[in-house]
Amino acid sequence: MKIFRNPDVLWREEDDSKTEAYAGLSKGENVEDVGTSVLFSDGVMMSLNLLGTEIWKHCDGRTLDEILAELMSRFDVEPSVLREDMLAFLNELEEKGFVRYDNS
C-alpha cells in the first residue's frame, strides 16, 4: 500500500522549532512535544513533531515498510514500536484527508 500526501495540504517546516528539537535531541532530551512543522488545509491546522514531520515528508508514494526502513536508520526506536506509532499517526492523517492510501 502506497501512501501519498494530499497535494492540497499546505505545509512547512518551522526553522526555529526544528533547531530547538535537534538541539534537545543531541542532549538526550525528549522532544516529542516540540512541533517542527505545520500542516494547514481548509482551516484545519496541525502541528507535527520531528518524527511526524519525517514520516510526512516520506509520504510520496512509498509504502509503510519503505518509510519504516528509512526512519529506522535515523531514529533510535524499536521497529515494532515505530511501526505501531507510524500506523496510528498515518491513520489519523488519513482520517483528516491529509494523506491517502493507494492499494493499487
Add this chain to the structure above:
Amino acid sequence: MNLTELASPIRIYWDIGPARDAPVNGHQRTAEEIALNKILSLQLTENAPRLSEAVISIIDSLAVKPVALSLVASRSALDASTLEHLRLRSVKVVFMQASSLKDLEAVPAVVRKSAGRPAMGVSFSVARENVSDLPGVLAFCVNHRIEHLLLPMQRLTTGSGCFSFSREERTELTKRLSRIEKPSGLKITIHDPFLWRACYPTVEFPNGGCQAANTMLYISPGFDVYPCPLLPIKIGNLREKALKDIIRSEQKMRLRRDILKRPAACVSCGETNECKGGCRGRAFVMTGSLEQPDPACK
C-alpha cells in the same frame, strides 16, 4: 511551536490598487519577501477592468515558488489570454467577483474559457443589501457545478461599513440555505463565524477562532500591513519595514496576544467554545474595543 501564535503567517491576503503610489519594484519585492518568509498561500485581489502589471509581476515572481496562489478579479479581467497566462503560472484558483445575482450571469462563460485550469470560483462579497441573495448564489453554484465559492472578508481597513446581522436574520438565512443541498465537490470558504453557522449549523467553525496576526496577515494597496482585512489596526508598512521585521515585531505579537483574550462578556456564554468570541475585527470596528463581543452574536 504554538499554533495560536505562529512565528510566521500561513496565508496573506493582498489587495492591489492603482500603481501610481507604489514604490519601484515594490510589488515584486514584496512577492519575493512572501516566498522568503515561507508564506504558504497568497490571495491577490484586484478590482480593475484588466489585470494590472503589478498583479502579473507578482504572479510571475511566485510561479516557481512553493506559494499557493489564488486570484480574485473582475469578470472583464478574466479573458481567455489572461486565463491561459494564469494557467501557465500555476495559479490554483481564480475567483470571479460578484455582488449580485445578476453578476453571476457571466460566470458560466468564464468557467468554460478556463476549461478547469485554473479552477474557477465565485467570490461573493456579502453585505447588508445582498445577504438575502446568498441562497440564490449557493443554488447557482450548485446548479452550474462551480467548484469554489468564496465569501471574502470585508475590507474594514478602508473604512467601509461593517456587515453584521441579527440572530433572527441568521435563523431565517439558515432556513433558506438548508433547502439547498451542498455537493461534496463545492468548496465554500467562509471567514465570518456567524455566516459559517448559517451555512453549516451543525459543523464547528474550522478556523479555531480568530486567526488575525496568526495564520493570516493582510496587505493593503498602499502596502500597509494589518492582522486581517477586518481589523483596522496597522502593524507596519512595507515601504518602511521588511515583512520579516513586521512579522517578528513586538507590536504584532502583542496584538496577537490581545486578540487571543476572550471578551469578558463571552466567558460565561455556552456558545463561546464554538464561536471563540466571534470576529474580533467586527467587534473592534463596531464597539471600538477588542475586549467587546462580536455584535453579530446578538
